Amino acid sequence: MTVHIALDAMGGDQGPEVLVAGAVAAVDERADLEVTLLGDESCILDSLRRHDLAPGDRLHVVHTTEVVGMDESPFEAVRKKKDASVVVAFQLQKQGKVGAVVSAGNSGATLAAAIRSLGRLQNIARPGIAGVFPTLKGPVVMMDVGANVDCRPQHLFQFGIMAAAFAEVLFGTKRPRIGLLSIGEEGGKGNVLVKKSHELFSQSPLNYIGNVEGRDTFQGDVDVIVCDGFVGNVCLKLSEGLAEAMIAMLREEISKNFKSKLGYVLSRDAFASFRKRVDYAEYGGAPLLGLNGTGIVCHGRSNATAIKNAIAVAAQMVSQNVNEHLLQLLKKAGGVSPSADEADAAGEGA
């Protein structure tokens, strides 16, 4: 069965060119895929022409006249700009015309548009953003990485369930090991939020392995790391900044003399593989979980590979029905009891 994805062609720092290239690569790679590009029609058509392409059976264009900027207030922008590419994209999903939306634009606005059009999944108090990190072994899913900055224990508990469902379906991880991000491995360690969340996880049938620390993130011995959106967003950006700084420092040291430069030339393939391993683009964006639908936010600096991979992940989430799986796990884990007042302020944050 064909999966149909909407791509916000106006999101991201690089302009439509890169986004269109990502969409073209995605339909090239997967025969059961259709992509609708939303944004300025003439821009998109220009970009398609550079690939010797025009809209057709598997690539469609929907013209929109507004764009949400990276620094705009998410909720306000989404409310006011009814013809913004990202807003229309989620409207198409609501109407059943596409199965998922991918955007490299303002991630807060993407989540806000998603919640406005699709709503929350039944019994989910707060949808959030899951981040996928490379580790020495497989990938690890961290949630929330920026949607919900002030959380309650029940929210963290649901983040764990949602991220576990995603890891099970996308990476085939059986009974994902769930860890709670804290500052010590003993259950008694952490702030008030973490201590209370620890109790919820401990009493659940989930494969909860207890507190994990920042240094465990990249070892690959945990599949899901749970934290609030403030801590998660700091972790996400800190990791990105450190990885870049380390690569810059290494490059600086290597270029200091001829011998080490020569050495670098010989090791170039190894460096390329290394960079690929730590490159966010390989993971294709961060899924929005907890929606009554499917969305993925990509890094503003996403290249065509990142967009292609994000579209592939979105297609997989739709065809393998992550949300159905999520609801089953939620029921099994006893996560279905947020009081109504907890379903507030979803999407606040980055």
Add this chain to the structure above:
Amino acid sequence: MTVHIALDAMGGDQGPEVLVAGAVAAVDERADLEVTLLGDESCILDSLRRHDLAPGDRLHVVHTTEVVGMDESPFEAVRKKKDASVVVAFQLQKQGKVGAVVSAGNSGATLAAAIRSLGRLQNIARPGIAGVFPTLKGPVVMMDVGANVDCRPQHLFQFGIMAAAFAEVLFGTKRPRIGLLSIGEEGGKGNVLVKKSHELFSQSPLNYIGNVEGRDTFQGDVDVIVCDGFVGNVCLKLSEGLAEAMIAMLREEISKNFKSKLGYVLSRDAFASFRKRVDYAEYGGAPLLGLNGTGIVCHGRSNATAIKNAIAVAAQMVSQNVNEHLLQLLKKAGGVSPSADEADAAGEGA
């Protein structure tokens, strides 16, 4: 004038051997330094003998019979183990026999012992731990990195002042640029704690540059990063874990074939300089700030170089009177108004 430092010779994962080697290197390097080693006397004497040394004018030994383990509850351990090396070390400082204490043991217990013996500096609500990170330019000081997991805005404000005073004295940074760790650069972004702290900093005469994000940490464009002890501790350990994982991944890629291995051999000096740049050992531990005295906690895995550097930093903190400077900055910045009830639970955490 001679500076006299107490070294907890029982702290750390490596045993007294490495700690004694650090002390020996420190007194070798700085002629105006004395070090008192606290711990099992026969162990320490054995280690000294391996350096062809015995206690003398500049190296002293104080025998203690108890040790605080890495996993012990800080406050309980410090209360019960009156003859623990770290407890006696701070007693010596209280009696004026040494100017500062350095320990690579349980950092929570070190802070607890420090507060118990020395007390808080006047008008400081919560002493904390400052972490020093390498960046593409100079070092950056992050505070708090683990002492206070649940904070109020006034605490974060004081962390900024304390870390700025430390950066001014230790690194000679004039009017350090202070940033508040958040998830967006605009002042309106962040959790409740950060938003309220932003107001305090904005109204102060400090060189406050606004919110900074995780990715700014390693760019070197901010001198002091303020956060609560939960977020700071996660950042500290995440950075450590990522740096290690990246080095491991790079090593794996390089050892995959002969050509890149040869390249590595040629670039070996560059790699060594690189590792030195990202090595925590170069920064000699994390100062405890806000005490009516001076203490430094070192990484449990500290090698002799890290200990030597920590002793040197402790000596500099004493000889250049960081605390006097801190109190002046506190007064100037208007940070002297924590209500009495805020001086609670100091030292809770890692």
